[in-house]
Amino acid sequence: MVHSATDILIIGGGIIGLLTAKFLSEEGHKVTLLERKQPAQESSWAGGGILSPLYPWRYPDSVNQLAQWGHQYYPTLANSLRQQTHIDPEYYQTGLLIAAPDEIDQAQTWAEKFGHSIGILDESETLCCEPRLKKPDPATIWLPDVANIRNPRLGQSLIKSVALSGVNIIPDTEVTQIVQSQGRITEVRTTNHTYSASQYLVAAGAWSSTLLKNILPDFPVYPMKGQMILFKTKPGEIKRMLLKEDRYIIPRKDGHTLFGSTLERVGFDKATSPTTKTELASIAQDWFPVLKTAPIVKHWAGLRPASPEGIPTIAQHPEIKNLFINAGHFRNGVILGAASAQLMSNLILSQTPIIDPTPYEIAPTL
Ligand SMILES: Cc1cc2nc3c(=O)[nH]c(=O)nc-3n(C[C@H](O)[C@H](O)[C@H](O)COP(=O)(O)OP(=O)(O)OC[C@H]3O[C@@H](n4cnc5c(N)ncnc54)[C@H](O)[C@@H]3O)c2cc1C
Missing domain, CATH: 3.50.50.60 (FAD/NAD(P)-binding domain)
Incomplete structure (x- = not known):
């Protein structure tokens, strides 16, 4: 039938x-x-739910145009979903710090073109933004209007x-x-x-x-595996998203903190690896020593739909x-x-x- x-x-x-x-x-x-x-x-x-492409200036305009529309639409979408369904997707505007000292010019050109706020922070300004970061770079890109949303x-x-x-x-x-x-x-x-x-x-x-x-x-289009770990921290312990050397940290409103992710071209294999878990945890704890005492409550992998x-x-x-x-x-x-x-x-x-x-x-x- x-x-x-x-x-x-x-x-x-x-x-x-x-x-x-x-x-x-x-x-x-x-x-x-x-x-x-x-x-x-x-x-x-x-996914992590960062509401911006990672290093957005590395992408063509076609990607940034979609992102720009989404950037403006997400606060309204999150609000209307919360009111309609009583499930809060937890739109959370933490801002995004990006350690990419060689890309400051490209970042500024991108911000001007797409109308984003941008700051270039010195070490003490970065620490003011994110006091628990162990070793800030001399110059960090700061995008204050980037938010994240809680995927599940x-x-x-x-x-x-x-x-x-x-x-x-x-x-x-x-x-x-x-x-x-x-x-x-x-x-x-x-x-x-x-x-x-x-x-x-x-x-x-x-x-x-x-x-x-x-x-x-x-x-x-082909699968690209990404592994993530989740720490249980206190609300507000980590305040900002930070992206560095292709790894990122994402604080949620309730204190959970994600750290990721890997890029693995291994077909439709979603298995997680204990070695990767240890590697991710060790980078996260190196950035934020406070995470050494935070339990890792979850470790998972997903398959991104990769494309040229x-x-x-x-x-x-x-x-x-x-x-x-x-x-x-x-x-x-x-x-x-x-x-x-x-x-x-x-x-x-x-x-x-x-x-x-x-x-x-x-x-x-x-
Ligand atoms: C670790 C990780 C971190 C990420 N972080 C971010 C981020 O911070 N910000 C961001 O914007 N994006 C992020 N992403 C990317 C983002 O999650 C994906 O691009 C997005 O979820 C893709 O959505 P989709 O609906 O195309 O695919 P999916 O969510 O994979 O959905 C496809 C669906 O199709 C179903 N399906 C497949 N085959 C069939 C079939 N034959 N019949 C019926 N159903 C079928 C599947 O079961 C699945 O439910 C991340 C992804 C990963 C894995």
Whole structure:
């Protein structure tokens, strides 16, 4: 039996699928979301929730434009999710310190271009900002308006919000085949039933290439593992996010403090390693000696949907007009997710796009 009472069928219940479902359902469309396991449990659960690309000036404008939209939208989103669902995603504006002394000029140019506040702090100013840091650099980049959000809570509040607006979330349903005929997708087969819709969206994160292997064999998204550890500290003990040599610390409102992360290209392997746990803990404790007495309460890994230059694909398939893709957000899917989902919704509904969609189109095959 084919289930077909839906306008748009979304495959994948991470932040990208959920946010796109939110925008589409708010426009009055009937949306069904198929999720292999439970929604918001993969990369979107595992991430740190820093609401900025890491070293944003290293990214092309196409990434920063999505980030900029998200930067402005997140306070409103977090507030409305809290009011609507009574689950607080804990938007927390701690600011972000970045130790990158050789990149101060690029950081200042970026801040001016995208309208961000920036300071360059000397050692004593950095210590004022973050008194428990052992050894501040002589010059640290300070982005006071960067916030973080608590991924698991953001996920749960989004699930509740889209369910309240009528989205049919179907968990434990893995799409095994996307069927096309005469230039259109006609149905998707799953481990349970077959579903059909007017339009289809693939938002399956790191698994998107697997799902699209017969339709877009060269789709350039692949898994990149990241391991994180979580300390239990006192609220306010660590005050600011700090990024240094590609590692970062993220304080949460209740005192939990995340430290991460690794970048490991090891396929779909989500195993954690005790050696990595020790390495991460030792760097964190070197930065912040107070963490030597803080228990590590969790250690996990997630699979980022890696893509060339971290530029996501947010596009209609060039030939199969009822197929859309929103995937490949790599290290920045939370901050890029809001604009990506809004843009995707614009494209599906043939509305004026919030930003120029050209940089996110599917690369033509050679
Ligand atoms: C350690 C780590 C730290 C990070 N830190 C940050 C950060 O600080 N800031 C930031 O912005 N981003 C961060 N990220 C990146 C961010 O988490 C991701 O870019 C984002 O979550 C991707 O969302 P997604 O919805 O595309 O993928 P996912 O969250 O992985 O969701 C994809 C979903 O699709 C489902 N699925 C897959 N195949 C199928 C199928 N065949 N049928 C049905 N369902 C399917 C999966 O089960 C999954 O639920 C981090 C990621 C990691 C791992």
